[in-house]
Amino acid sequence: MLLLIIPLVLSISLNKGSYYAEAVPEKKEEIERLLELLHQQDTGSRPRFLLVKQIAGILHTAGARDEMNLLLTSYVEQYPQDKYNGFLLLMVAQDYIERGAYPFAEIYYERILNNHPDLIVKGKSVHYLCLNQLIKLTEDPEYKIFYYKQLISRFNDQIDPGITYYNLAKTYEKLGEWDQAFQAYKTFLKYPDTRIPGNADAYKQVKSMFDFHQSSKSWTVATLPDLINRVKWALRNRNIYQLRRLQAKVNFFAISWDQEETDSKESVVFDLGTFLRRGKVYYSDELDIGSNAREAYLKTWGWSYRIRTWYLYFRKIDFPADPEINGRWEWAGIYFGDKL
Numbered sequence: 001m002l003l004l005i006i007p008l009v010l011s012i013s014l015n016k017g018s019y020y021a022e023a024v025p026e027k028k029e030e031i032e033r034l035l036e037l038l039h040q041q042d043t044g045s046r047p048r049f050l051l052v053k054q055i056a057g058i059l060h061t062a063g064a065r066d067e068m069n070l071l072l073t074s075y076v077e078q079y080p081q082d083k084y085n086g087f088l089l090l091m092v093a094q095d096y097i098e099r100g101a102y103p104f105a106e107i108y109y110e111r112i113l114n115n116h117p118d119l120i121v122k123g124k125s126v127h128y129l130c131l132n133q134l135i136k137l138t139e140d141p142e143y144k145i146f147y148y149k150q151l152i153s154r155f156n157d158q159i160d161p162g163i164t165y166y167n168l169a170k171t172y173e174k175l176g177e178w179d180q181a182f183q184a185y186k187t188f189l190k191y192p193d194t195r196i197p198g199n200a201d202a203y204k205q206v207k208s209m210f211d212f213h214q215s216s217k218s219w220t221v222a223t224l225p226d227l228i229n230r231v232k233w234a235l236r237n238r239n240i241y242q243l244r245r246l247q248a249k250v251n252f253f254a255i256s257w258d259q260e261e262t263d264s265k266e267s268v269v270f271d272l273g274t275f276l277r278r279g280k281v282y283y284s285d286e287l288d289i290g291s292n293a294r295e296a297y298l299k300t301w302g303w304s305y306r307i308r309t310w311y312l313y314f315r316k317i318d319f320p321a322d323p324e325i326n327g328r329w330e331w332a333g334i335y336f337g338d339k340l
Contacts, residue, residue, distance in 0.1 A: 020055065020071055023064040031055055049084035056091060065095055086116035086126045097133070106137045128155050135167075141174045161187070162194025166202060178321040185210050208251050213321060215250045220317060220328040224296055227314060227329045228287070235281050235300065240273035246331050247272065253333035256307075257340045278304035290339070294318075297335070311335040 020035070021028040034055050041048035052075055059068035069092045076085045093108035109130040118127040128151075135147045148168040151159050169184035185206050188194065196202035221227035227246070234242035281302045288297035288311065296314040303310055313333040319326045 020059065020064075020067055023067040024058060024062040027058050027062065031058060034058075043079050044082045044084070046084075048082075049087070052084075052088060053091075056088075060095070065099070069095060083117070084119065086112045086119045087121050089116065090126050090129065093130075093133070102137055106134065109134050109137070125155065125158075128158060131155075141171045144171045145175075160194065162191030163196060165191075166194065166196055166206070169206075176320075182210065182213055182321070209319075211250045212319065217322075217325050219246055219248055220325060220330050221246070222328055224314060224316075224329045227331065228296070228298060231298070231312065231331060232283055235276075235283055238276055238280075240276055243272045243276065248330045248332050251332065254336070255333070256336045275303045275305050288339070297339075305336075307336040309336075309338055311339065 018032075021031040024031065034051055038048060038051045038055070041051065052072065056068045056072055059065070059071065072088045072092050076082070076088055079085070082088075089108050089112050093105045093112070096102070096105035096108065112130050113127060113134075116126075118125055120126075131147045131151050135144055135151075138144055138147070145168065148164060148171065151164060152161070152168075165184045165188040169181045169188060172178070172181035172184060188206060189203070189210060192203055194203065199205075221230065230242065230246055233239070234246065279302055281300055283301075284299040288299055291297055294316045298312045298314070299309070300312060301309045311334070312331060313335060314329055315332045317325055317328050317330055
């Protein structure tokens with residue numbers, strides 16, 4: 001088990017150099033010499049920063065990592081105005097990350113953001129690194145939102161805006177703050193080339209959801225039996241107006257069984273009336289055996305189309321952003337031909 005000394009509540013004066021030197025006997029003289037040089041430098045000077053960093057590196061390499069963290073935090077405590085303190089505490093936080101001590105790391109990343117000005121070291125912003133780590137570490141969505149907003153407002157030229165706005169929207173979803181989520185999704189949609197790791201269809205999914213959000217949703221029906229009965233009545237009476245009214249106005253698809261919904265181009269111009277006027281259309285009394293609590297299929301035939309058998313597809317709406325719509329049903333598409 002690792003012994004993790006918590007520097008937040010324990011410090012040893014840098015004047016007691018023997019404590020750090022004795023932690024690495026083979027480097028004792030070198031550490032003592034470097035500590036002596038350290039005390040000769042002006043606070044906030046780059047040479048002083050480099051000396052502290054060098055001593056810390058020796059301790060880290062030798063496996064004296066608790067002593068390293070204690071050295072760095074003691075230095076920050078004794079010289080609170082040193083402009084390099086943010087980077088020194090970043091070394092502490094990163095050490096805890098390496099050892100899997102994530103709660104300690106989170107404390108230090110927060111401490112850097114709240115108490116120390118930003119610093120550019122080797123072309124990298126210390127605050128930028130902290131924000132990215134905190135987003136990974138924190139479980140609290142409210143804190144995540146704060147960190148994402150900080151990245152957007154302060155480091156917009158260094159982030160992938162598409163990914164950042166997508167993740168921000170997902171975090172708002174967790175809090176049930178749907179208006180803010182859709183605002184973030186709206187911005188995400190401005191970056192169609194964005195690729196979300198682990199979700200190749202993210203853009204299409206968000207576009208579909210956003211379009212539904214913007215729609216009237218007037219075609220939705222409270223229950224599946226009611227929706228099926230209305231569709232059957234329209235078919236039986238060749239009521240084109242009723243069919244058009246029940247057909248989903250957003251994301252409706254008309255495809256063969258071996259296609260994907262997102263492959264459909266027919267939904268843009270697809271007019272049911274054209275194929276209903278020319279002959280009688282029949283339907284099964286019962287839903288297809290493949291139907292379940294969230295999806296349903298109704299076999300129909302006799303359409304005046306090159307493929308005369310159609311399966312009408314119905315689905316339960318999953319849209320928690322609107323409790324009045326969530327759980328209702330819609331006629332969402334058509335599959336052409338007999339089931340594969």
